[in-house]
Amino acid sequence: MLYPDATPEVAPARKADIRELGRTLGRAFFDDPVMTWMFPQAGRRAKALPKMFATMTRHQFLGHGGVEVASDGVHIAAAALWSPPGRWQTTPWQDLRMIAGFLGAMGLHVKRGQQVGELMKKHHPEQPHWYLGVIGSDPTFRGGGYGHALMASRLDRCDAEFAPSYLESSNPVNVPYYQRFGFEVTGEIQLPDGGPVMWQMWREPR
Numbered sequence: 001m002l003y004p005d006a007t008p009e010v011a012p013a014r015k016a017d018i019r020e021l022g023r024t025l026g027r028a029f030f031d032d033p034v035m036t037w038m039f040p041q042a043g044r045r046a047k048a049l050p051k052m053f054a055t056m057t058r059h060q061f062l063g064h065g066g067v068e069v070a071s072d073g074v075h076i077a078a079a080a081l082w083s084p085p086g087r088w089q090t091t092p093w094q095d096l097r098m099i100a101g102f103l104g105a106m107g108l109h110v111k112r113g114q115q116v117g118e119l120m121k122k123h124h125p126e127q128p129h130w131y132l133g134v135i136g137s138d139p140t141f142r143g144g145g146y147g148h149a150l151m152a153s154r155l156d157r158c159d160a161e162f163a164p165s166y167l168e169s170s171n172p173v174n175v176p177y178y179q180r181f182g183f184e185v186t187g188e189i190q191l192p193d194g195g196p197v198m199w200q201m202w203r204e205p206r
């Protein structure tokens with residue numbers, strides 16, 4: 001870790017943060033099983049992921065006020081993309097605005113991205129909830145409490161609002177981590193063509 005003595009600072013993301021936020025999440029998900037399935041070539045994946053996450057942040061999540069970053073005061077070490085109850089589905093206008101960004105990021109792999117998105121929508125719970133679409137920490141900063149600070153920040157609000165929360169874990173290694181915050185596995189989403197499994201996880205407010 002570069003800054004072992006830094007205390008995580010959690011704050012709402014700004015438009016000016018989008019590019020760095022995208023790079024942080026790109027590094028966080030570089031070895032993720034689902035992202036590896038979507039982009040088998042490491043070089044292509046390294047270029048695509050920052051653009052993909054920046055596009056999602058700019059056109060889907062930022063306007064809902066659910067994007068938070070954790071920093072050491074200088075660098076964005078981790079980021080979380082949340083949608084409030086009833087707002088997890090993208091509108092046709094949002095989809096239209098994201099097309100160019102996704103095509104630029106994914107290129108010929110855009111079909112697999114569409115498959116993942118459609119399966120996630122198909123299995124998404126109907127009960128109102130806060131939806132954690134993405135959370136990740138730059139590997140350089142892992143172990144510094146940045147992801148924990150982000151989770152605690154939003155889950156405290158969920159509890160205050162008596163609102164449940166939901167996520168899909170794309171990596172089996174992270175399932176026990178989410179369970180420590182009160183999430184429970186409620187189902188599995190099997191990706192096609194021999195792809196990996198995503199774990200659906202639900203948390204009741206405390």
